[in-house]
Amino acid sequence: MEITIKNSTQLKIRHRPVGAWISFFFIPIAAGLFLFVVPATEPDERISNFFFSLVFIGFAIIFGSFSRTTQAIIWNFDKSLGTLVVTQRRLLGTKKFQYSLQEIHEVEVDSPWSQELHGIQLLLSEKIVLHLCHDYPLVRDEAERWVEIISTFLKA
Numbered sequence: 001m002e003i004t005i006k007n008s009t010q011l012k013i014r015h016r017p018v019g020a021w022i023s024f025f026f027i028p029i030a031a032g033l034f035l036f037v038v039p040a041t042e043p044d045e046r047i048s049n050f051f052f053s054l055v056f057i058g059f060a061i062i063f064g065s066f067s068r069t070t071q072a073i074i075w076n077f078d079k080s081l082g083t084l085v086v087t088q089r090r091l092l093g094t095k096k097f098q099y100s101l102q103e104i105h106e107v108e109v110d111s112p113w114s115q116e117l118h119g120i121q122l123l124l125s126e127k128i129v130l131h132l133c134h135d136y137p138l139v140r141d142e143a144e145r146w147v148e149i150i151s152t153f154l155k156a
Contacts, residue, residue, distance in 0.1 A: 001133070001146065004074075010078040011153045013146075016131070028060035061091075076133060077153060078099065084122075086130065099124060107150045109143045118143040120150070 005012040034053075074087040078100065086097045103124045110121040112133065117137030122130040138146070 001138075003149070006153075006154075008156070009079045011150070012079075013075040013150075015073045015134070019071070028056040031056045070073075073132075077150070099128075099130075101154065103128075104154060107147050107154070109140070109147055116140075120146050122150075 001015045003011055003012070004014050072089040074085075074089075076083075076085040077086070077103075078085070082101050084099045084101055084104065086099070088095045088097075103121050103126065105125055106123040108123065110119045110123060110129075116139070118140055119131055119133035119137055120143055121132065124130065132146070133143075
């Protein structure tokens with residue numbers, strides 16, 4: 001997660017799951033291409049290598065397209081408009097959700113102290129919980145730092 005804009009009226013946080021992109025796109029596609037170019041000694045091996053290369057590449061495209069773990073998310077807190085706009089970008093399209101800043105009751109770390117990795121959640125007035133990290137957990141100190149950044153911005 002990184003801050004792309006931070007001033008008195010706007011805080012924009014971008015989350016790009018590079019690790020998930022590597023896991024779900026690069027590695028399966030590289031494995032598929034490797035299987036495709038491996039020299040075959042038998043004609044049947046060539047067909048099976050081609051089939052498995054298509055399976056690896058197909059898995060990467062299908063799973064990566066629909067998985068929540070591979071989406072890039074932008075959290076745009078805008079005081080001048082009084083809104084929080086959440087933009088979720090996936091391979092197959094973009095979704096936008098808009099919330100009022102006044103709906104946000106609390107920003108907190110969403111895991112018990114006993115766990116090593118944590119997320120960040122926004123508690124809204126309608127008992128809606130927005131998770132900022134999804135499947136990208138943070139160590140406790142980093143999660144607390146992000147909670148402090150967002151809380152300070154909202155209270156200022």
